[in-house]
Amino acid sequence: MTTTTAPEEKAVAPSAGLNKQVRDYVERVRGGELGALPAVIGLIVLCTVFAILSPVFLSPVNFANLFTQGAGVTVIAMGLVFVLLLGEIDLSAGFASGVCAAFLGVLLTNEGWPWYAAVAAAMLVGVVIGLIIGWLVAKLGIPSFVVTLAAFLAFQGVVLILLDEGTNISIRDSVILAIANENMYPWLGWALVVVGVVAYAGLQLLNNRRRAGRGLVTDPLSLIAVRVGALAVASGFAVWVLNLERSRNPGVISLTGVPVVVPIILVLLLVWTFVLRRTRFGRHIYAVGGNAEAARRAGINVDRIKISAFVICSFMASVGGIIAASRANSVDPNTGGSNVLLFAVGAAVIGGTSLFGGKGRALDAILGGAVVAVVINGMGLMGYSSSVKYVVTGAVLLLAAGVDALSRKRASASGRR
Amino acid sequence: MSTAPVLELRGIDKSFGPVQVLHDVAFSVYPGEVTALVGDNGAGKSTLVKCIGGIHPFDSGEYYFEGKQVSVGGPRDAAALGVEIVYQDLALCDNLDIVQNMFLGRERKRGLVLDEDTMEEMAAKTLVGLSVRTVKSLRQHVSSLSGGQRQTVAIAKAVLWNSKVVILDEPTAALGVAQTAQVLELVRRLADKGLAVVLISHNMNDVFAVSDRIAALYLGRMAAQVKTSDVTHSQIVELITAGRSGELGLQNGKEATA
Numbered sequence: 001m002t003t004t005t006a007p008e009e010k011a012v013a014p015s016a017g018l019n020k021q022v023r024d025y026v027e028r029v030r031g032g033e034l035g036a037l038p039a040v041i042g043l044i045v046l047c048t049v050f051a052i053l054s055p056v057f058l059s060p061v062n063f064a065n066l067f068t069q070g071a072g073v074t075v076i077a078m079g080l081v082f083v084l085l086l087g088e089i090d091l092s093a094g095f096a097s098g099v100c101a102a103f104l105g106v107l108l109t110n111e112g113w114p115w116y117a118a119v120a121a122a123m124l125v126g127v128v129i130g131l132i133i134g135w136l137v138a139k140l141g142i143p144s145f146v147v148t149l150a151a152f153l154a155f156q157g158v159v160l161i162l163l164d165e166g167t168n169i170s171i172r173d174s175v176i177l178a179i180a181n182e183n184m185y186p187w188l189g190w191a192l193v194v195v196g197v198v199a200y201a202g203l204q205l206l207n208n209r210r211r212a213g214r215g216l217v218t219d220p221l222s223l224i225a226v227r228v229g230a231l232a233v234a235s236g237f238a239v240w241v242l243n244l245e246r247s248r249n250p251g252v253i254s255l256t257g258v259p260v261v262v263p264i265i266l267v268l269l270l271v272w273t274f275v276l277r278r279t280r281f282g283r284h285i286y287a288v289g290g291n292a293e294a295a296r297r298a299g300i301n302v303d304r305i306k307i308s309a310f311v312i313c314s315f316m317a318s319v320g321g322i323i324a325a326s327r328a329n330s331v332d333p334n335t336g337g338s339n340v341l342l343f344a345v346g347a348a349v350i351g352g353t354s355l356f357g358g359k360g361r362a363l364d365a366i367l368g369g370a371v372v373a374v375v376i377n378g379m380g381l382m383g384y385s386s387s388v389k390y391v392v393t394g395a396v397l398l399l400a401a402g403v404d405a406l407s408r409k410r411a412s413a414s415g416r417r
Numbered sequence: 418m419s420t421a422p423v424l425e426l427r428g429i430d431k432s433f434g435p436v437q438v439l440h441d442v443a444f445s446v447y448p449g450e451v452t453a454l455v456g457d458n459g460a461g462k463s464t465l466v467k468c469i470g471g472i473h474p475f476d477s478g479e480y481y482f483e484g485k486q487v488s489v490g491g492p493r494d495a496a497a498l499g500v501e502i503v504y505q506d507l508a509l510c511d512n513l514d515i516v517q518n519m520f521l522g523r524e525r526k527r528g529l530v531l532d533e534d535t536m537e538e539m540a541a542k543t544l545v546g547l548s549v550r551t552v553k554s555l556r557q558h559v560s561s562l563s564g565g566q567r568q569t570v571a572i573a574k575a576v577l578w579n580s581k582v583v584i585l586d587e588p589t590a591a592l593g594v595a596q597t598a599q600v601l602e603l604v605r606r607l608a609d610k611g612l613a614v615v616l617i618s619h620n621m622n623d624v625f626a627v628s629d630r631i632a633a634l635y636l637g638r639m640a641a642q643v644k645t646s647d648v649t650h651s652q653i654v655e656l657i658t659a660g661r662s663g664e665l666g667l668q669n670g671k672e673a674t675a
Contacts, residue, residue, distance in 0.1 A: 031561075214534055216541075217554065278530045283513075287521055290510035297508045298522030299493065358512035411560070 018222040034407045038400070039351050039367035043374065050378035057381055060244040064259055067242075068180050070373025071261040072097070072324040073340060077347035077365035078272060079316025082309040084348055085289045087357025088137065088144035090313045092129075093344060095155035097321030098336030100126050102162040104322055105169035105331035108176065115175040119322060126318025127311055134310030138303040144310075152341075159333050170330040179264065180327035183257030186243040192263065193235045201228040261323060265366065268319070272312075272362035285309060289358035320344075339393055346397040347372045354404055372396075421484060423448045423613045424469070424500065424582050429478035431464055438464045439475070440638045446582055446613045451604060453624040453645070454617045456634030457657050462617050465634065466584055469615075470502045471495040483581075501575035502584045509567060509574075511560035515552060516540045518559055519574045543577050544569075546610075547603055565596030572603060576612065583607060584615040589623055601627050621650055635660035640667050 029037060050057040076093050083090045090096075100122040107118040133151060137144045160166055171177060184192075204227065208218045239258055247255035276282035287295040288305045296302050317336075324340075325331045349355060350371050351364025375396060379389050422445035431439040438461050446452050456462050467473045469480075471489040480487055482498050489495050495502075509518050516533070519540045525532040540555055549569050552562070559567060568588050575583050585604065589597040605627050608614045618624050624631060625645060633640040633656040640656045643665065655662035 211534060214538060216534060216537055217556070280524045280526060280531060283517060283521075283524060283531065286513060286517075287510045290512035291508070293506075294508035294510050294521070297492070297504070300522050358510070 018220045018226075021220065021223050031411060033411060034403070035352050036364070036367050037352075038403050039364070039371055042350065042371050043367070046371065046374045046378065050374065050381070054378065054381045057378060060241050061246045061255075062377065062381070063238075063241050064183075064246060066370070066373045066377055067259045067262055068327055069377055070369045071180060071259075071265060072320045072327065073343045073347055073372055074265060074365050074369030075268060075323060076317050076320035076340065076344040077351070077369055078268060078362050079313040079320075080344055080348045081272075081353050081360045081362060081365055082285065083144070083313045084345075084353050084355060085285050085357060085360045086306060086309050087289055087355075088306070088309070089148065089345075089355075090133065090144065090310065091148040091341060092133065092151035092155055093148075093313055093317045093320075094336045094341030095152055095159065096126060096129050096314050096336070097317040097324060097340065098159045098331075098333075099129065099155050099162070099321070100318035101321035101325040101331045101335045102159050102169075104176070104325055105171060106162055108171060108173050109169050115173045118173075119176070122322055123315060123318045126314045126316075126321075129317075130311030130314030131307065133314065134307030137310065138306035156333075156337065159335070159337075163331065163333055166333045168330050168332045171325055176322070176326050177329060178260055178326075180259070180261050180323055181329075182260045183242075183255070184260060184263070186257050189239040189243055189258040192258070192266075193232070193239050196235060196266075197228060197232045200231055204228065264323075268316070269362050269366060276362060281305075281308070286358060339390065342393060342397055343372050343376075346393070346400055349397070349404055350400040354408065355401060356404070356408060368400075420447075422446055422481075423483055425481040426465075426469070427479040427481070429465070429468060430476045431461075431468060431473065432476055438637050439468070442478070442634070442637070442639045443642075444469075444632060444639060445642065446615055447630070448581070448613045449608055449611050450629035451608045451614045451616055451627050452630045452632060453628035454615055454632050454634065455619070455621075455624060455653065455657055459636075460634040460657075461637040462634055463586070466502060466586060466615070466617065469495065469500060469582075469584065496578070499579065499581035500584070501578065501580040501582070503568075503571045503575050503586065503588065505586045505590065509559045509571060512558065514556045514558050515562075515570055516555050518570060519543070519577055521574075523578070539577065540573070543573050547573055547576070547606060549573065549603070551599070563596065564592050565599050568592065568596075568600050569603060572600075572607070576607060580612065582613045582615065584617070586617045587619065588616070589618065589620060597623065621653060624653070625650060633657055633666075635667060638667060641665045 029035070047057075056062055076097055080090060080093055103125050104118050104122040107113040107121055108115065113121070129151070133144075133147055136142050136147045163169060201224070204219070204224045208221075208224065212218050242258045243256050245254065245256055247253050276285065284295065284300045284305050287298065287300060288302050292302055295305075321336055324335055328335065347368035348360065348365055349368065351366070351368030353360030353364045353368075375392065376389070379392060384392075424446040426442065426444040429439050429442040429444070430437065442461070442465060444465065454462055454465070464473060468475045469489075471491045471494050474490065480489055487498065489498070510521065513521070516537050520536045525535050525539075527535075537555055544552070544555075547569070551566055551569070559570060562570065572583070572585065572588070588600050588604070592600060601623060604614055604616060608629070616624070616628060628645050630642060631645050631648065631653055632642040633653060635656065638660070640660045648665070652662040652665060656666050660667040
C-alpha cells in the first residue's frame with residue numbers, strides 16, 4: 001500500500017504495541033499453538049530437578065558435556081524436521097548416520113583418504129540414501145514408514161558389512177577428532193556472541209525500517225529489544241560458563257572455551273532457518289505439509305519437494321554420523337544405532353515440530369535436542385541403569401507426542417486448524 | 418454490458434470411457450457479468466468447469482478466448498489466459514497465512530529471498546480493492562479464519578493475477594446467511610470491476626440475487642442460456658429438472674436458441 005490509498009483504506013492497522021503482542025501470544029498458546037513453550041518449561045524443570053539431585057550437574061565441565069553429548073542427535077533431528085514437516089517419517093535416519101560414519105571411518109583410517117575427501121564422501125552417501133528413500137516414497141508411493149523401516153533394518157546390515165562384521169575402526173585424524181573434542185579460543189567465543197547479537201539486532205531493525213517505509217505492520221521496538229536482550233543474555237551466559245576453567249589440573253592442561261561443535265550447529269541452524277523461512281523452497285515445504293492437494297493445484301512439484309526433504313534429512317544424518325564418530329573417536333556397529341533415532345525424533349517433537357506435518361522450525365531441533373541431552377546426561381550422573389534410561393526415553397517421546405496431539409486437538413477445537 | 422464474450426465454448430463433447438458426460442455444449446461468458454451455471458447433480462457442471470480450467474481435455478469442440486481460438490492443454494495454459502478457478506474445497510493451506518496462501522506457487526522473489534513486503538502490499542491492495550475489511554491481520558493463519566473469510570481469501574487469490582475470468586464452484590455451499598451475503602456481494606463486485614464471473618450454485622436465491630445470465634445444464638446438454646431478467650424462478654427449476662420449460666430448453670433432444 002503506497003500513497004495512493006488513504007489511511008482508513010488500509011486492511012490492517014500498521015502498529016501493534018508490546019502489550020498487544022503479549023496478549024496475542026497468550027491467546028495463541030491457549031488456542032493450542034504451544035510453539036517452544038513445552039521445551040523451554042521442560043528444560044527449566046529438568047535442570048532444576050537434576051541440579052538439586054546431583055551437584056555435578058551444574059558444573060562447567062558438565063555444561064560443556066551437554067553440548068557435545070547432544071550435538072549428534074540435534075543435527076539428525078534438524079534433518080528430521082524437514083521430513084516431519086511433510087507429515088512423513090524417516091525411521092532410518094539413525095542408521096543412515098551410522099552408514100555414513102562407517103564410510104568415513106573406512107575411507108579415513110583404512111584407505112588413508114584426507115579428512116575433507118572422506119567427509120565429502122560420507123555426506124555424498126547421505127545424499128544418495130535420501131534420494132533413494134525419497135524416490136521410493138514420492139514416485140512409487142510406498143508409505144515412508146515402511147520404506148524407512150526397511151532401510152532401518154537394511155542399514156544395520158550395511159554398517160556390519162562396511163565394518164567387516166563388526167570390528168571397531170578408530171579415528172585418528174586430528175581435524176575430525178577436533179569437531180567434538182576441541183574447544184575454541186575463549187576470545188573467539190565472545191567475538192561470536194558480539195557478532196551474533198549485533199547482526200540479529202541489525203537485521204531486525206533493518207527489516208522493521210523497510211516495512212515501516214512501505215506502511216506495513218511492524219514489530220514494536222520494545223519487542224525487538226526483548227528478543228535481542230534475551231539472545232544476548234542467553235548466549236553471553238553460555239559463553240561465560242564455557243570459558244571457565246574446566247580442567248581438574250589447570251597447571252597441567254587447560255580446558256576452556258566453547259566446544260567446536262557449537263558453531264557448526266549454529267551455522268546449520270542459520271542455513272536451514274533461512275531456507276525454511278526466506279526461500280520459495282521452504283515455503284513450498286510448509287505448503288505440501290499443510291495441504292498437499294492445494295500445493296499441487298498451485299503448481300508446486302510435490303514429488304520434488306518430498307524427495308528433497310528426504311535428501312536433506314539423510315544429509316543431516318551424515319553430518320550427525322560424522323559428529324558421533326568424532327565424539328566416540330571411533331566407528332562401531334552401534335554408531336547411530338540403539339536409541340539415536342528415537343532421541344532425534346523425540347528432540348524434534350519436543351521442540352515443537354508436529355508429527356502431523358506443516359508445523360516446525362529448525363530451531364525446534366536445538367530446543368528439543370537440549371531437553372534430550374539434559375535427560376541423558378542427568379540420568380547418567382544419577383547412575384541409573386540402562387533399563388531405566390530406555391523406559392524414561394520412551395516415556396519422554398510419548399509425552400512429547402501426546403502434547404503434540406493434544407495441542408492439535410485444542411487448536412481444532414478453537415478453530416485454529 | 419459489452420456484447421462480445423470473453424470466453425466461448427462451442428460444441429464441446431467429453432466422455433469418460435463409455436459415459437458421455439458433455440454433449441455438444443456451447444457456453445459463453447461475458448465480461449462485467451455474472452453467469453450462473455446451474456444444473457442437477459451429475460448434469461456436468463464440474464466437468465465443464467474442469468474442461469475450461471484445462472484439467473480435463475475435451476474430446477471435440479472449440480475454445481475461444483477473447484475471440485481467438487486457443488488450445489488449453491493444462492491448468493497452466495488456462496492460468497496464462499487469465500482463467501482462474503476457485504474450487505469448492507478452496508485449496509488453501511491451513512498452516513500458512515493469508516499472504517502466503519494468496520501467492521502460493523507464484524511467490525515474488527528478490528534475488529534468492531522471498532519478497533515478503535511486496536507480496537504483503539499486493540495482497541493488501543487486492544483485498545482493499547475488493548472492499549474486504551473483515552480480516553484482522555494479513556499475517557494470520559488461514560486456520561483461524563471463518564468460512565466466509567476463507568472463501569474471500571480464495572477469491573482474492575484468484576483475482577490477484579489480473580485474471581479475466583473467475584469461476585467459483587459453489588462458493589456459498591458451506592456458509593451461513595450473513596457470510597453468504599458477504600460472498601455474494603464480493604461476487605457482484607468482481608463483475609462490476611469488469612471481470613467475467615462464472616458462479617456455480619444450487620441455490621436459486623443466490624443465482625437470482627447476483628447473476629446477469631443463467632446457463633442451465635441438463636444431463637450433459639446445455640438446456641438454455643438466458644438473461645436472468647427474462648426468466649422466472651420456476652422456469653429455471655424446470656430447465657434444471659426437465660431440460661425444458663415451455664418455449665425454452667431442449668426440444669426433442671435438440672438445443673433451442675434462447
